[in-house]
Amino acid sequence: MRIIGTGSALPKKIVTNQMLSEFLDTSDEWITTRTGIKSRHVISDEKIEDLGVEAVTKALEMSGLGVKDIDLFIVSNVVSEQVTPGMSCVVAEKIGLSCPMFDINCACPGFVYALDMAEAYYKAGKVRNVLIACIEEPSRMPSWNDRSTCVLFGDGAGAVVLTEGDNIKGTKLNAQPDTDKLYMTRTLEPTPFVTKAETSIPLQMKGREVFRFAVEACTHGVKSLLDEVGIKKEDVSWFMVHQANKRIIDSIIDFMQVPAERFPINIQERGNSSSASCPILLDECNRKGMFKKGDIIVLSAFGAGLLSGAAVLEW
Numbered sequence: 001m002r003i004i005g006t007g008s009a010l011p012k013k014i015v016t017n018q019m020l021s022e023f024l025d026t027s028d029e030w031i032t033t034r035t036g037i038k039s040r041h042v043i044s045d046e047k048i049e050d051l052g053v054e055a056v057t058k059a060l061e062m063s064g065l066g067v068k069d070i071d072l073f074i075v076s077n078v079v080s081e082q083v084t085p086g087m088s089c090v091v092a093e094k095i096g097l098s099c100p101m102f103d104i105n106c107a108c109p110g111f112v113y114a115l116d117m118a119e120a121y122y123k124a125g126k127v128r129n130v131l132i133a134c135i136e137e138p139s140r141m142p143s144w145n146d147r148s149t150c151v152l153f154g155d156g157a158g159a160v161v162l163t164e165g166d167n168i169k170g171t172k173l174n175a176q177p178d179t180d181k182l183y184m185t186r187t188l189e190p191t192p193f194v195t196k197a198e199t200s201i202p203l204q205m206k207g208r209e210v211f212r213f214a215v216e217a218c219t220h221g222v223k224s225l226l227d228e229v230g231i232k233k234e235d236v237s238w239f240m241v242h243q244a245n246k247r248i249i250d251s252i253i254d255f256m257q258v259p260a261e262r263f264p265i266n267i268q269e270r271g272n273s274s275s276a277s278c279p280i281l282l283d284e285c286n287r288k289g290m291f292k293k294g295d296i297i298v299l300s301a302f303g304a305g306l307l308s309g310a311a312v313l314e315w
């Protein structure tokens with residue numbers, strides 16, 4: 001397939017490190033040096049699905065396609081107020097889309113998983129045009145009394161439209177199931193029969209272990225994918241890596257021995273927006289005119305699960 005449209009949308013509320021230090025025992029200096037984040041956009045009075053609608057509308061406008069042209073709609077979403085029907089149905093209703101659709105919850109690498117699925121449907125001859133949207137509000141997952149997690153996240157939505165083509169050169173997905181490193185739980189409605197204890201636990205993270213996993217999963221995943229498709233790292237124009245933490249990206253650059261200029265980043269002003277981070281970055285770079293026809297772009301993301309994935313495409 002080939003990407004012919006990108007779009008993104010962010011909540012209007014910008015929260016700076018300074019604002020966090022007014023109610024948390026933290027500082028701009030700590031957050032900046034440990035994460036690279038200076039500010040992030042977080043949900044206030046918006047509904048996250050409306051940001052999804054905005055991102056999707058922009059991507060469709062750029063692609064020149066209309067809702068009737070889309071054969072499959074995949075939404076990546078971890079949490080939202082909506083439990084059922086899925087976020088894909090909520091967004092589709094608002095934009096008048098009625099093709100087959102489904103949600104996936106693959107945490108931060110959701111965009112790469114969705115690309116892999118789109119390509120598989122395309123290769124099976126079932127679709128010509130696919131719409132992917134990553135619609136995420138991770139700021140609603142941690143406790144805002146927990147300074148080690150809540151400072152990391154920002155919300156937003158990113159979308160792409162794909163059509164026929166052989167520009168996706170390869171994808172590689174990986175799983176190392178380990179649900180103790182990064183998780184959140186919610187209670188369900190009680191019934192007269194449930195006797196087990198259930199608790200709502202805000203996002204818990206073993207930061208250092210997640211850090212190590214992220215660096216290893218990205219460097220190994222990207223290397224083995226490039227080897228598989230026969231592309232040298234020197235020939236990659238852009239490495240679009242999940243914006244989780246600037247220090248994770250710096251370590252990846254060190255391990256991979258690739259010039260830092262080829263790793264665009266927006267984490268300073270976006271924070272970690274889960275699976276939306278890659279398509280938001282992709283859209284921002286695209287709208288700045290950074291990509292030239294023929295550029296080789298690597299996407300890589302990692303997160304809860306522990307899941308990770310990489311994709312290589314030609315622009």
Ligand code: ACO
Pocket residue numbers: 025026027030031034035108147148149151152182205206207208210211214244245248272274302303304
């Ligand atoms: N402000 C000030 N101090 C803090 C803060 C904060 N916001 N958060 C933690 N600290 C303190 C800790 O309490 C601890 O204090 P102590 O030594 O008195 O116990 C000290 O700072 C060091 O804490 P560590 O957790 O060891 O700090 P570390 O250097 O590992 O940095 C961080 C923490 C930034 C979370 C890092 O581990 C990390 O980036 N991990 C990757 C995880 C990640 O990016 N997750 C995102 C979600 S998952 C994903 O998208 C991959």
